[in-house]
Amino acid sequence: MTAPDPFSLPPAPTVTRRSSNTLLIIGGITVGMLLIVIGASALAFNLLFQRASAIPELLPAETQLYAAITPNLSDLPNINRLQQAFPETFDYQNTDETADFLQERFGVTFADDIAPWIGPEAAVAVYGLPIDQLGRAISESTNPFNPPATLDPLEDVDLSNANVLLIVATRDQRAAQAFLDKQRTFREGQGERFTNSTTGGVTIYASESDETPFAAFALARNMVVFANNAASIMKLIEQRSESTLARNAQFQAVLQSLPNDRIGTIYIAGEALARFVESLFESGSLDESNPTIADIRSAAQAMRGVGFTMAVIESGLRFDAVTVFDQTRLS
Structure with a gap:
């Protein structure tokens, strides 16, 4: 392009x-x-899609399993075709199964009690699992020469230190608190009894008898939190930013290797997987004398984590998976 003459x-x-x-x-x-x-x-x-980073900021770095999803699927682009093809899966909020579960377990409905406050992210997190015990129990249950003594191979696994949390972001704290109060009143009417404690200005309710993942609950840090014990909610409230899952180098390496347009994410910590594989070797389920099997042990020890994602695209669903290794530790 010719510049104009400034004197013309x-x-x-x-x-x-x-x-x-x-x-x-x-x-x-x-x-x-x-x-x-x-x-x-x-x-x-x-x-x-990017607000999914909020929940890892509340979880401890030692989280072994993290699974997150965008709960408001109806807001997603390209979702209409999938709703038509799989109405029960992608319209889960209005299915009879969802309605029956919410009514029987909590005495609430999705439309009246959850939809007014539910935010753009929800996640399940697990930490404190006794990986070594789980590996040995599974190994024994699959050994044809040593059948398990009980029908439940996990019966002897000590899960007292395991922590399971269901965390859902809120966009209306008043409506979220009304939901928690309503479900607590319903459960009390069914015979449950609750104690309450306060941590950081947050009231945590804990069932005296219920040992399910819904035993304790609170409205904490703009999240509705259900957990199998009150201690894990206390830890979430007091969690320091420098020791969160979001700051975990393994977690960061896995998520950075996955696409950003995800509606669902699953992360499994490499350390947990390595301990599980090691327990299989220690129980004799895997033969270390086999060079190929020995390579599996080496690879497991070098594993930083495994990640899975799901995305909605114009032609359907796309699934991605990645395993991240510390290459300096590979044989």
């Missing part, structure tokens, strides 16, 4: 020039509006 006089205005200017103005407004729409769409997309 501007051309005389003509009808054609005014028409061109009008077209340019209209075109500029149109482009501007398109940019605003695109920008807003990008912002909404980022809010929808």
Whole structure:
């Protein structure tokens, strides 16, 4: 393009020039509006998919299993075709199974008691599992020469230190608190009794008898939290930022290796997987004298983590999986 001469006089205005200017103005407004729409769409997309980092900020670095999903599937792009093809899966909020579970377990409905407050992310997290015991129990249950003494091979596994949390982001804390109060009142009507304690200004309710993942609950750090014990909710409230799952180098390495357009993510800590494989060797289920099997042991020890994601695309669903290794520890 030739630069205009700054010393030349501007051309005389003509009808054609005014028409061109009008077209340019209209075109500029149109482009501007398109940019605003695109920008807003990008912002909404980022809010929808990138806010998944909020929950790992509340979990301890030693979290062994983390599974997150975007609960409001109806807000996702490209979801209509999947809802038509798999109505019970992608319209889970309105299925009879969901309604029956919520009513029988909590005395609530999704539309009236959960939809008003549920936010853009939900996750399940597990830590404190006795991996060595689990590995030995599974090894014994699958050994044809040493059948298990009971029908439940995990009966002797000590899960007293295991922590299971269900965490859901909120967009209306008053509605979220009303939901927690309503389900507590219903459960009390079914014979449950609750004690309460306060940590950091947050009231935690804990069932005196229920040992399910819903035994304890609270509205903490803008999240509705259910857990199998009150201690894990206390830890979430007091969790220091420098020792969270989000700061865990293994967790970061796995998530950075996965696509960003995910609606669901599963992370399994490499340390937990390595301990599980090691327990299989110690129990004799895997023969270390076999060079190929020995390589499995080496690979497990070098594993930083495993990740899985699901994304909704125009033609359906896309699944991705990745295993991240510390290459310096490979044989």
